[in-house]
Amino acid sequence: MHRRLIVPSALAASLLLAIPASAADYAPGAPGIGDPYYPASGNGGYDVSHYDLRLKYQPKTDLLEGTATILATTTQNLSRFNLDLGLKVSEVRVNGKKARFTATGDHELEITPATPLEKNRSISVVVRYAGKPSQLKIGGWTAWHRTPDGGVAAQEPDSAVWWFPSNDHPLDKATYDVSVSVPDGTQAISNGVLQSQSSRLGWTRFNWRSDKPQASYLATLAVGKFDITTDKTDKGLPVLNAYSKDLGANTGAARASIERTAEVAEWLEEVFGPYPFNALGGYVPNVTSGYALETQTRPFYSPRQFANGANVSVVVHELAHQWYGDSVSVDGWKDIWVNEGFARYSQWLWSEKEGEGTARELADYVYAQHPADDPFWTVKPGDPGPDKQFDLAVYDRGALALQALRNEIGDEDFFTVLKGWPTAYAYGNAEVGDFVRYAERVSGKPLAGLFDTWLYQPTRPAAPAAAASRIARSSAATAKPVQPKSWQKIAATNTIHDHGHDH
Secondary structure (H helix, E strand, O other): OOOOOOOHHHHHHHHHHHOOOOHHHOEOOOOOOOOOOOOOOOOOOEEEEEEEEEEEEEOOOOEEEEEEEEEEEEOOOEOOEEEEOOOEEEEEEEOOEEOEEEEEOOOEEEEEOOOOEOOOOEEEEEEEEEEOHHHOOEOOEOOEEEEOOEEEEOOOOOOHHHOOOEOOOOOOOEEEEEEEEEEOOOEEEOOOEEEEEEEEOOEEEEEEEEEEEEOHHHOOEEEEOEEEEEEEOOOOOEEEEEEEOOOHHHHHHHHHHHOOHHHHHHHHHHHHOOOOOOOEEEEEOOOOOOOEEOOOOOOEEOHHHHOOOOOHHHHHHHHHOOOEOOOEEEOOHHHOHHHHHHHHHHHHHHHHHOOOOOHHHHHHHHHHHOOOOOHHHHOOOOOOOHHHOOOHHHHHHHHHHHHHHHHHHHHHHHHHHHHHHHHHOOOOEEOHHHHHHHHHHHHOOOOHHHHHHHHHOOOOOOHHHHHHOOOOOOOOOOOOOOOOOOHHHHHHHHHHHOOOOOO
């Protein structure tokens, strides 16, 4: 046997290389991602790439049992880190080893791995948990809808903490595999494509995959008894729509609206560019809420959206979000206009396409409905504040800003911006300022003043500003703009932003 001789200097060098960073080099990840509207949302210190959720749900008792496997990369040297979850945890493993954990606050799960985690390291986190989501209240409200035959997770800005551990903020998007076992005769609906379905010993398992980056609040789960329709688009995208079997008188109107999903998506591709995801559809569970939500690939619709008959306008709104809000997500919740102003304006464009009132006519009508002393004008769509995040002004005044932009730069550049933006920021995040700069690059015009007037000033744009934008061009006259034919259908969707927080 030959022994290797190590000289003292070489030995010292090898020992230095073997010594890990001192404990002082490791620090806890932040308990929030840094959003001023919601300081406790999300976490710091890591970036998630994939969630694998294996769940079992019993509709009779509302008991949800889950094992979540989270794949992530550390962004700092971590001594510990947080996940967002409200249900009770029984075990956590980090890179296969048991980790210490404790629940703090309303929804913080503090995890201390067996050994500290180095920066830029791939990690796996396995969390076993269980609970009854309907019994969990955070801040006085719940994102979990209990239904006569199951339960539904769909809410904004938070819903994940009621059913899976996550880095719960749109800045940390990931892909998803959601596998749900439910009693035979019951279905489980989630995002993306149904990969497989199998039954064993009285339970049926549904395996769903959403293969493009997805914000945690856009992940959805619906368990119940549904009538399901399936189809494919001309481009081969699977379309799946689901309707609770007990929608009563709203059944026909809901179907007449949502079955037009593929048609609406094809039209939106002409406006916004190629559809960004791997599936289409929508679902209507038997819930008592009144709002709708752009859950990725498969929007959620409350039955009350169809109480007065079919309304394709709400489908237009939620599908527009697949580009504006889902593929391109907010950088922070103050940037909500990047979602809602465009989804509302898409309804105006649909009206224009259907010959029921042009976008300019709708802009004139909205402007005329709100006199200078209306609180509507005190809301700043570009930064409305958390209490006004879903105010009507974010939608309607937000759409007015887009009409002002269209009038300023002309249709050719305007529609180039609408189509180019979702491609430029695909699957990422953006601020309001990013859009302003993008529109300036495309049009070659300075636009900061225009956007400041329509998005940030807490006053009604004065007649000169409105006239310059050719909005409310009849404001100086005594006659008010005529109500466009589409107005009632569009106004009926105003409840889409009543997110039903049970305070």
